[in-house]
Amino acid sequence: AQKITQTQPGMFVQEKEAVTLDCTYDTSDPSYGLFWYKQPSSGEMIFLIYQGSYDQQNATEGRYSLNFQKARKSANLVISASQLGDSAMYFCAMREAGYYGNNRLAFGKGNQVVVIP
């Protein structure tokens, strides 16, 4: 079963606008972590933001914020004030605590974002 679902088609975003990337997840583990990574065309995976399942507040890191809706199993990434350098593939990932020490991340298929001037 797919653990992480990212279904949006590629998105074009105007520079300086905000963009929301959808992510839903599936787990029966009460303790888990949610992550967003950015992969620019150069290929590296860049960590953006983390949300723990017990965190009461939504995570924020600079222009990135995570809209965490636990009951809906949703962890959407919001990028405010888009910049040209934000053009990339964005991956949502989840770590479940029940993997006995394996910090394995289950990744979604990604969302492609292109920022246009």
Added chain:
Amino acid sequence: EAQVTQNPRYLITVTGKKLTVTCSQNMNHEYMSWYRQDPGLGLRQIYYSMNVEVTDKGDVPEGYKVSRKEKRNFPLILESPSPNQTSLYFCASSPIDRGEQYFGPGTRLTVT
């Protein structure tokens, strides 16, 4: 600078020729892992290690070997590469008690 390094970054090889992709981290992380990324399949875990001399299979271990003799290094070995192992490979590390993984720059492998 805290980082995960991988070498080589690009490799073209032929079927059956043994190769090793090195991975090294300078953050004293206990946990290290290898993933492969393929179009339409996303990232999948190959092997992981929870500490020195402790390794285990991930989701797609067939055709790969690993070793963890030192905490900082976690090489990926392809004893007899085949074309279906053509992929983008990532090494990652994290503290054992946190899931936030730091990725290396990736190794693009082509097996002909």
